[in-house]
Amino acid sequence: MEVLGYLIPISLTLGAVGLAAFIYTVRSNQYDDPEGDSRRILSDEWDDRPKPD
Amino acid sequence: MPPSAAACPGCVAAPAQPVEEPVKPGRIALSLPGIHCQACISNVERILNSQPGVHSARVNLTLKRAMIDADADVQAAGLIPLLEAGGYEAHELDPGALRATQTDRAGRDLLMRLAVAGFASMNVMLLSVSVWSGAEDATRDMFHWISAAITLPAIAFSAQPFFRNAWSALRVRKLNMDVPIVLAIVLALVTSLWETALSGHHAYFDAAMALTFFLLAGRYLDHRTRAAARSAAEELAALEVPRALRQEDGAEVEVPVAALGVGDRILVRPGGRMPVDGIVVDGQSELDRSLLTGETVPVFAGAGQAVSAGEVNLTGPLTIEATAVGEDTSLHRMTDLVAIAESGRSNYTSLADKAAKLYAPGVHILSALSFLGWYMFTWDMRTALNIAAAVLIITCPCALGLAVPAVTTAASGRLFRKGMLIKDATALERLAAVDTVVFDKTGTLTAGAPELTNLADHGRRELEVALALAEVSSHPLSKSLTAAAREARITPAALTDVAEVPGYGTQASWNGRRVRLGRGAWVGAGEAQGTTAWLGIEGDAPRAFSFTDALRPGAEEAVAALTAAGYEVLLISGDTPHAVEGLAKRLGIAKWVAEALPSDKADRVRKLAEQGRHVLMVGDGLNDTAALAAAHVSISPASALDAARVASDIVLLGTDLSPIPESLTVAQRAVKRIRENFQIATVYNIIAVPLAVAGLATPLIAALAMSTSSITVSLNALRLR
Numbered sequence: 001m002e003v004l005g006y007l008i009p010i011s012l013t014l015g016a017v018g019l020a021a022f023i024y025t026v027r028s029n030q031y032d033d034p035e036g037d038s039r040r041i042l043s044d045e046w047d048d049r050p051k052p053d
Numbered sequence: 054m055p056p057s058a059a060a061c062p063g064c065v066a067a068p069a070q071p072v073e074e075p076v077k078p079g080r081i082a083l084s085l086p087g088i089h090c091q092a093c094i095s096n097v098e099r100i101l102n103s104q105p106g107v108h109s110a111r112v113n114l115t116l117k118r119a120m121i122d123a124d125a126d127v128q129a130a131g132l133i134p135l136l137e138a139g140g141y142e143a144h145e146l147d148p149g150a151l152r153a154t155q156t157d158r159a160g161r162d163l164l165m166r167l168a169v170a171g172f173a174s175m176n177v178m179l180l181s182v183s184v185w186s187g188a189e190d191a192t193r194d195m196f197h198w199i200s201a202a203i204t205l206p207a208i209a210f211s212a213q214p215f216f217r218n219a220w221s222a223l224r225v226r227k228l229n230m231d232v233p234i235v236l237a238i239v240l241a242l243v244t245s246l247w248e249t250a251l252s253g254h255h256a257y258f259d260a261a262m263a264l265t266f267f268l269l270a271g272r273y274l275d276h277r278t279r280a281a282a283r284s285a286a287e288e289l290a291a292l293e294v295p296r297a298l299r300q301e302d303g304a305e306v307e308v309p310v311a312a313l314g315v316g317d318r319i320l321v322r323p324g325g326r327m328p329v330d331g332i333v334v335d336g337q338s339e340l341d342r343s344l345l346t347g348e349t350v351p352v353f354a355g356a357g358q359a360v361s362a363g364e365v366n367l368t369g370p371l372t373i374e375a376t377a378v379g380e381d382t383s384l385h386r387m388t389d390l391v392a393i394a395e396s397g398r399s400n401y402t403s404l405a406d407k408a409a410k411l412y413a414p415g416v417h418i419l420s421a422l423s424f425l426g427w428y429m430f431t432w433d434m435r436t437a438l439n440i441a442a443a444v445l446i447i448t449c450p451c452a453l454g455l456a457v458p459a460v461t462t463a464a465s466g467r468l469f470r471k472g473m474l475i476k477d478a479t480a481l482e483r484l485a486a487v488d489t490v491v492f493d494k495t496g497t498l499t500a501g502a503p504e505l506t507n508l509a510d511h512g513r514r515e516l517e518v519a520l521a522l523a524e525v526s527s528h529p530l531s532k533s534l535t536a537a538a539r540e541a542r543i544t545p546a547a548l549t550d551v552a553e554v555p556g557y558g559t560q561a562s563w564n565g566r567r568v569r570l571g572r573g574a575w576v577g578a579g580e581a582q583g584t585t586a587w588l589g590i591e592g593d594a595p596r597a598f599s600f601t602d603a604l605r606p607g608a609e610e611a612v613a614a615l616t617a618a619g620y621e622v623l624l625i626s627g628d629t630p631h632a633v634e635g636l637a638k639r640l641g642i643a644k645w646v647a648e649a650l651p652s653d654k655a656d657r658v659r660k661l662a663e664q665g666r667h668v669l670m671v672g673d674g675l676n677d678t679a680a681l682a683a684a685h686v687s688i689s690p691a692s693a694l695d696a697a698r699v700a701s702d703i704v705l706l707g708t709d710l711s712p713i714p715e716s717l718t719v720a721q722r723a724v725k726r727i728r729e730n731f732q733i734a735t736v737y738n739i740i741a742v743p744l745a746v747a748g749l750a751t752p753l754i755a756a757l758a759m760s761t762s763s764i765t766v767s768l769n770a771l772r773l774r
Contacts, residue, residue: 004192004195008180008199011176011179012176012203015172015173015175015176016172018172019168019169019172022168022172023165023168026161026164026165026168031164032113032115033113033114033115033116034115035114035115036094036112036113036114036115039090039091039094039114040091040094042091043091043094043095045095
């Protein structure tokens with residue numbers, strides 16, 4: 001049962017990492033246009049290099 | 054359930070609010086109702102980005118919108134024709150209103166809470182699964198304590214919207230759906246903590262967390278659908294220009310409309326809208342009254358003629374002396390009608406509210422009874438409280454909370470893709486009940502632009518002269534004649550001394566003969582029925598060019614589909630009987646009413662309602678607003694006046710009317726799904742509640758029942774897409 005001592009903190013940390021990642025995506029406007037983003041992948045513009053900001 | 058959007062008569066009665074603060078120049082927002090694919094995105098962005106002065110343009114397909122960052126001198130009016138040439142319908146949005154909704158704070162706030170609840174419930178569920186699969190004694194207690202450590206702060210953060218809503222309802226001594234929710238969450242936490250402290254077997258931390266998560270999901274869906282629709286509808290740029298040219302000591306000064314006073318002299322240029330009621334003191338022109346009265350034939354305006362705010366000046370500059378400003382203008386009196394109609398509108402209770410009204414007291418009584426019953430039976434507070442908590446958790450309206458928002462999200466999404474914005478939360482439910490459809494004529498069934506009907510009646514010579522005369526004028530009839538003649542490959546005749554006589558028409562010399570195109574009396578002919586322009590060539594008899602209002606695309610299909618589906622279709626217009634009858638025949642509408650005043654329209658709609666009918670009103674003009682507000686549910690096109698759009702529940706984004714019949718079927722199916730969802734939730738309660746009351750429910754059963762019902766309900770809603 002000592003293994004729980006490792007596994008519980010690990011699972012909690014992974015959960016926290018996931019949450020932090022999600023909050024980052026919300027903050028950086030990644031859910032503003034889900035439909036458009038899923039179509040833009042079909043575009044061949046900026047296939048060779050990223051679009052400059 | 055979320056509180057329904059409060060009615061706001063004050064908002065309706067303000068079609069021409071002055072713009073408070075100037076918007077940062079160079080920020081342009083366009084609504085693009087027609088875009089739907091990757092090619093549209095690339096084309097629109099390429100067209101916009103290739104314009105000089107445009108720094109960057111980005112299309113948002115979800116909102117069907119383009120945001121443009123450009124130099125201050127780039128105007129949306131210059132970009133729209135470019136997009137339209139590329140085949141994309143575009144309307145300007147008001148970036149001032151848009152700025153407020155761009156970062157949708159409330160939505161983001163809900164999403165954060167939803168995320169925290171989601172991650173916390175996953176972790177707690179993981180621990181609970183270990184408990185259910187046989188963790189015992191100290192291990193179980195430890196798992197329970199860790200669950201508590203995660204659940205308490207997570208709930209304190211993510212369940213705040215429920216706490217707030219429940220508190221505001223309780224403060225005014227009312228019950229809403231949030232009261233049983235909060236009670237369930239709090240009771241579950243208290244009994245679970247108590248059980249954990251006593252090393253009990255059952256703790257409901259996972260249930261409390263999952264409950265919060267599912268309910269937040271419902272709330273978020275609900276918010277997203279409504280926020281997107283409402284903001285877009287309100288952002289469509291106002292047609293009203295809240296500025297006027299006042300003559301001060303011989304010079305013209307641009308002042309806000311609100312600053313005008315009685316007796317002021319105001320210059321109204323051709324194409325401009327009358328800002329106030331007044332009397333013409335100088336100039337001659339023609340006035341388009343269609344937005345106020347529905348009349349399509351422009352009326353002559355000369356010195357001494359009274360004009361009303363909202364009329365459009367067509368041909369020559371007019372100077373008017375204000376006789377009524379602000380609240381006293383006929384425009385505002387019209388919006389007062391809307392306020393009256395709004396207050397008379399039957400208070401519609403949504404299906405969700407009806408369910409909540411039955412549900413909330415029922416749950417409380419049931420839970421209290423099982424507490425009392427078990428307490429009397431065992432005299433054990435702990436058992437009784439545990440069972441009361443289990444009853445509350447099992448009956449908690451997860452499925453009920455998702456039943457309506459999941460369906461409305463799916464249905465509104467589907468209608469949005471067809472170009473319809475649902476502005477009001479209950480509009481879908483009301484739309485499903487519709488059995489009578491009332492259309493306005495001008496601007497709704499017709500495009501509001503005249504179309505030449507008798508081109509073939511005229512000889513080539515007359516057409517050449519008429520084209521040459523029409524070309525120099527910006528009168529709508531002239532423009533239409535020009536377009537029709539050009540299409541027939543007519544070349545303009547060579548004229549000399551061409552002059553436009555505002556209010557009458559254009560005249561010129563042709564081979565030494567005087568030629569005129571304009572009003573009948575001026576050209577030397579009688580008045581004809583319908584919209585007519587006369588061509589007079591000296592020595593010849595005058596010739597009539599008749600016009601009819603061009604149909605809006607999809608009007609025929611919409612009316613035909615509605616009639617075929619058994620709806621009663623009515624046409625009520627302020628226009629002349631001749632014009633209305635013509636259109637009614639063309640579209641196959643059996644019942645029509647002409648020369649209806651704005652109050653007549655509203656009265657007729659109200660009478661229909663008194664006969665037990667559910668009326669869908671489709672209209673765009675100021676004369677329709679009272680009827681729009683009085684109808685059971687209403688639709689207005691995006692080109693409608695501000696006041697009309699505000700008064701209606703649904704806005705058509707494109708010019709096409711054909712989505713209307715489909716919206717009715719989608720609405721009916723949506724309501725069917727909502728009822729099905731309520732039935733699913735009820736069936737699940739009928740099975741699970743006796744278990745809970747009997748004290749047989751374990752946290753595992755609660756979790757299973759809750760998740761399965763929520764997921765079934767969501768899947769059922771998805772069938773609508």
